[in-house]
Amino acid sequence: MSQKQYDETNPVALKKAELKEVQQKRLRAVLKRAYQNSAYYHRVFESIRILPDDIKSVEELSKLPFTTKEELRKHGYPAGGDFLATPFEQLVGWHMTSGTTGTPVVNAYTQGDIMVWTDLVARCLICAGVTSKDIVANVYGYGLFTGGIGLHQGIQRVCAKVIPWGTGRTETLVTRLKEFGATVITGTPSYELFIAETAKKLGIDAKRDLKLRLAIPGAEATSKFMLQRIESELALTERGGGAREIYGLTEALGPGVAQECPEDSHEWMHIWADHFVAEVVDPESGERVSEGEKGELVLTTLTKSAMPLLRYRTRDITVITESDDEIPHPKIATITGRLDDVIFYKGAKIYPSAINQVVMAHPEVLEYQVVIDNSALNPSFTVIVETANPSEELRQKLIEEISGVSFARPRVEFVKPNSLPRFEGKSNRVRR
Amino acid sequence: MSQKQYDETNPVALKKAELKEVQQKRLRAVLKRAYQNSAYYHRVFESIRILPDDIKSVEELSKLPFTTKEELRKHGYPAGGDFLATPFEQLVGWHMTSGTTGTPVVNAYTQGDIMVWTDLVARCLICAGVTSKDIVANVYGYGLFTGGIGLHQGIQRVCAKVIPWGTGRTETLVTRLKEFGATVITGTPSYELFIAETAKKLGIDAKRDLKLRLAIPGAEATSKFMLQRIESELALTERGGGAREIYGLTEALGPGVAQECPEDSHEWMHIWADHFVAEVVDPESGERVSEGEKGELVLTTLTKSAMPLLRYRTRDITVITESDDEIPHPKIATITGRLDDVIFYKGAKIYPSAINQVVMAHPEVLEYQVVIDNSALNPSFTVIVETANPSEELRQKLIEEISGVSFARPRVEFVKPNSLPRFEGKSNRVRR
Numbered sequence: 001m002s003q004k005q006y007d008e009t010n011p012v013a014l015k016k017a018e019l020k021e022v023q024q025k026r027l028r029a030v031l032k033r034a035y036q037n038s039a040y041y042h043r044v045f046e047s048i049r050i051l052p053d054d055i056k057s058v059e060e061l062s063k064l065p066f067t068t069k070e071e072l073r074k075h076g077y078p079a080g081g082d083f084l085a086t087p088f089e090q091l092v093g094w095h096m097t098s099g100t101t102g103t104p105v106v107n108a109y110t111q112g113d114i115m116v117w118t119d120l121v122a123r124c125l126i127c128a129g130v131t132s133k134d135i136v137a138n139v140y141g142y143g144l145f146t147g148g149i150g151l152h153q154g155i156q157r158v159c160a161k162v163i164p165w166g167t168g169r170t171e172t173l174v175t176r177l178k179e180f181g182a183t184v185i186t187g188t189p190s191y192e193l194f195i196a197e198t199a200k201k202l203g204i205d206a207k208r209d210l211k212l213r214l215a216i217p218g219a220e221a222t223s224k225f226m227l228q229r230i231e232s233e234l235a236l237t238e239r240g241g242g243a244r245e246i247y248g249l250t251e252a253l254g255p256g257v258a259q260e261c262p263e264d265s266h267e268w269m270h271i272w273a274d275h276f277v278a279e280v281v282d283p284e285s286g287e288r289v290s291e292g293e294k295g296e297l298v299l300t301t302l303t304k305s306a307m308p309l310l311r312y313r314t315r316d317i318t319v320i321t322e323s324d325d326e327i328p329h330p331k332i333a334t335i336t337g338r339l340d341d342v343i344f345y346k347g348a349k350i351y352p353s354a355i356n357q358v359v360m361a362h363p364e365v366l367e368y369q370v371v372i373d374n375s376a377l378n379p380s381f382t383v384i385v386e387t388a389n390p391s392e393e394l395r396q397k398l399i400e401e402i403s404g405v406s407f408a409r410p411r412v413e414f415v416k417p418n419s420l421p422r423f424e425g426k427s428n429r430v431r432r
Numbered sequence: 433m434s435q436k437q438y439d440e441t442n443p444v445a446l447k448k449a450e451l452k453e454v455q456q457k458r459l460r461a462v463l464k465r466a467y468q469n470s471a472y473y474h475r476v477f478e479s480i481r482i483l484p485d486d487i488k489s490v491e492e493l494s495k496l497p498f499t500t501k502e503e504l505r506k507h508g509y510p511a512g513g514d515f516l517a518t519p520f521e522q523l524v525g526w527h528m529t530s531g532t533t534g535t536p537v538v539n540a541y542t543q544g545d546i547m548v549w550t551d552l553v554a555r556c557l558i559c560a561g562v563t564s565k566d567i568v569a570n571v572y573g574y575g576l577f578t579g580g581i582g583l584h585q586g587i588q589r590v591c592a593k594v595i596p597w598g599t600g601r602t603e604t605l606v607t608r609l610k611e612f613g614a615t616v617i618t619g620t621p622s623y624e625l626f627i628a629e630t631a632k633k634l635g636i637d638a639k640r641d642l643k644l645r646l647a648i649p650g651a652e653a654t655s656k657f658m659l660q661r662i663e664s665e666l667a668l669t670e671r672g673g674g675a676r677e678i679y680g681l682t683e684a685l686g687p688g689v690a691q692e693c694p695e696d697s698h699e700w701m702h703i704w705a706d707h708f709v710a711e712v713v714d715p716e717s718g719e720r721v722s723e724g725e726k727g728e729l730v731l732t733t734l735t736k737s738a739m740p741l742l743r744y745r746t747r748d749i750t751v752i753t754e755s756d757d758e759i760p761h762p763k764i765a766t767i768t769g770r771l772d773d774v775i776f777y778k779g780a781k782i783y784p785s786a787i788n789q790v791v792m793a794h795p796e797v798l799e800y801q802v803v804i805d806n807s808a809l810n811p812s813f814t815v816i817v818e819t820a821n822p823s824e825e826l827r828q829k830l831i832e833e834i835s836g837v838s839f840a841r842p843r844v845e846f847v848k849p850n851s852l853p854r855f856e857g858k859s860n861r862v863r864r
Contacts, residue, residue: 094612098601144595161523164527
């Protein structure tokens with residue numbers, strides 16, 4: 001088995017036992033590479049006085065300390081810095097976060113990394129049900145952000161047809177979706193809903209005028225109800241398709257780390273265990289939680305060549321479990337929150353995604369905004385809800401449900417349709 | 433020779449005689465393919481009652497009528513329509529113009545087309561002097577527009593390192609250029625100048641703080657003086673580099689059709705004769721002009737698979753001549769104007785690029801705008817010039833020079849630095 005080549009784009013290429021073997025082998029290889037070639041990880045191993053061979057299994061990985069986003073910023077910027085595990089000459093480029101609030105988080109790529117990335121996005125698309133017959137409108141932003149180019153490469157790898165839209169000009173986009181008969185759409189869940197709303201506004205009926213069958217939402221925390229809403233607004237289910245979430249992060253190549261399959265009911269995604277070791281830890285103690293318990297996702301990249309990451313704290317909150325369907329890769333829960341998004345209010349921690357989950361479950365809610373005022377004298381927690389059908393009953397329900405998930409009692413205000421902002425990329429529904 | 437494979441990325445792979453042979457062979461093949469597989473061209477051949485074999489050489493190509501942008505819009509939209517010469521299933525995507533003013537002009541690609549395109553952009557970059565050691569900031573827009581993705585693919589093909597910037601956030605871009613030590617920058621000439629200006633504003637000295645060696649300006653008509661200004665403002669010449677124009681259009685794959693080499697002094701670009709037959713015709717009569725005479729560039733694509741174009745009117749004005757350096761491919765003059773940009777004023781035809789050429793030749797001119805008012809009562813032709821050193825002498829010079837190239841006498845007004853708009857993509861210096 002150890003020499004076996006397999007089709008990296010195929011989600012079911014390996015049996016569970018083979019997958020374990022590949023993961024184990026690749027883990028030992030990446031530990032060795034990181035120790036030998038990355039100045040940063042060499043120091044890490046030295047500082048705790050162990051050698052790569054002292055870690056013989058996934059279980060023993062916890063001997064290593066975590067790698068945090070802060071360290072990546074400090075030692076990996078701009079071009080990869082001490083994290084680089086290949087000679088600089090072998091790099092073919094970088095992607096990075098926008099860095100609006102400070103140093104960007106950067107990822108460096110070798111030609112091999114691009115190939116692995118492309119294969120993994122292709123695997124996600126195949127897992128979601130995309131075929132070479134599909135016409136895919138790719139509405140993730142192109143450029144530094146990994147979404148646009150990452151999906152673009154994967155779409156072409158599965159020989160589907162790509163409309164490289166990027167973001168913006170949403171009314172024209174809707175017209176093009178119709179003209180080209182696009183069957184698949186990517187993009188953030190917020191943008192996909194905005195597109196559905198724009199179509200309606202233009203008198204374009206998703207069921208009658210469009211041919212969309214699949215949506216590949218990603219790049220922001222979402223909820224089962226958001227995904228179901230995308231399915232109904234874009235008439236995906238009628239065509240035997242649906243919304244299938246994709247997961248990833250710039251540091252770990254980009255999108256392509258995990259993917260929802262048709263059996264996952266918007267609750268789970270398969271995480272590719274031949275390329276990533278996933279652990280879930282308590283964000284406070286750093287201890288691994290038991291299977292089925294919530295915690296922070298920690299990733300070890302097995303095949304990244306330019307910048308391998310060992311025990312990288314993703315800041316994303318999830319649950320991990322074994323697969324129960326034909327795809328052998330383990331599952332992580334739909335990202336229900338990001339540690340970086342947490343709002344502190346009167347000593348309580350509020351997860352915006354938890355609010356999203358309960359608010360968007362009401363079909364009459366079109367959009368919403370959370371407004372937090374932490375001023376000492378007059379703190380307030382308001383949820384502004386956009387709806388055509390405000391009612392005292394809805395208000396009470398929302399207050400109850402939001403209180404239930406946030407441990408703080410909000411004020412709920414109603415506003416008319418089209419009063420609140422919409423989002424073409426990652427949404428921002430919280431004002432502080 | 434007929435079976436010889438050669439390195440498509442190498443600008444000097446073929447000798448002149450071999451190049452002629454390849455062109456001839458590919459021409460006969462594309463005529464056959466177009467006739468057999470493209471419904472549009474089948475009709476064209478039928479309508480003039482000739483067969484592909486009736487055209488035995490480049491000279492006999494004039495038996496065919498032109499293909500215009502209007503026909504491409506009418507019969508090729510949205511997904512390629514009657515122009516398609518491959519089965520729809522073989523397409524992997526599209527690029528297109530923005531279509532702000534009507535139906536977009538679209539190009540469809542097979543996997544093979546993407547490979548040809550990538551090779552040709554790589555050939556351009558090699559011709560310009562880019563090597564695998566270079567760090568390239570790619571500031572063409574990514575997405576539907578062919579600039580960003582086209583250059584991206586080519587940069588990775590030559591194994592250089594790409595920063596996939598796209599456009600916008602110019603101040604941050606300048607910081608990244610410095611941090612990453614970028615050695616090459618792409619983008620429209622207008623945007624490259626704006627970047628140089630922004631660097632200055634931020635106190636970043638191009639010579640001291642940046643490492644740029646090459647600029648690859650393209651996607652808009654430019655002039656020798658604009659290119660020289662880019663070279664001096666970005667300190668390219670000091671590092672043994674320079675600005676090297678790239679030419680292309682969406683319909684003919686995208687950028688990668690022709691490229692300025694270091695010997696071309698901003699006056700010429702080599703056009704790749706193994707992939708395109710270039711003719712220059714009188715825009716009115718459609719007759720071929722003599723070598724060395726100005727006219728409209730007409731392209732026949734030899735290797736495009738999804739949408740071959742025969743005798744396509746590019747609307748770009750140029751001159752064609754044989755090569756006089758080691759690169760065997762013929763040369764076209766730097767695009768000195770586009771027919772679509774022509775301004776009509778009091779019966780005269782004014783080419784904005786001709787104005788650009790004379791105005792930007794004055795180093796003290798920072799930016800300018802042409803304002804045309806064609807109202808019957810009070811027509812006016814004004815050039816607003818941004819400069820820190822206005823003088824009556826400069827005004828008189830500009831009036832003389834602009835009159836010389838436009839056959840109309842402008843009013844020249846001066847405004848202070850930073851009064852006029854700058855451009856991140858294609859510039860628009862004409863207000864009507």
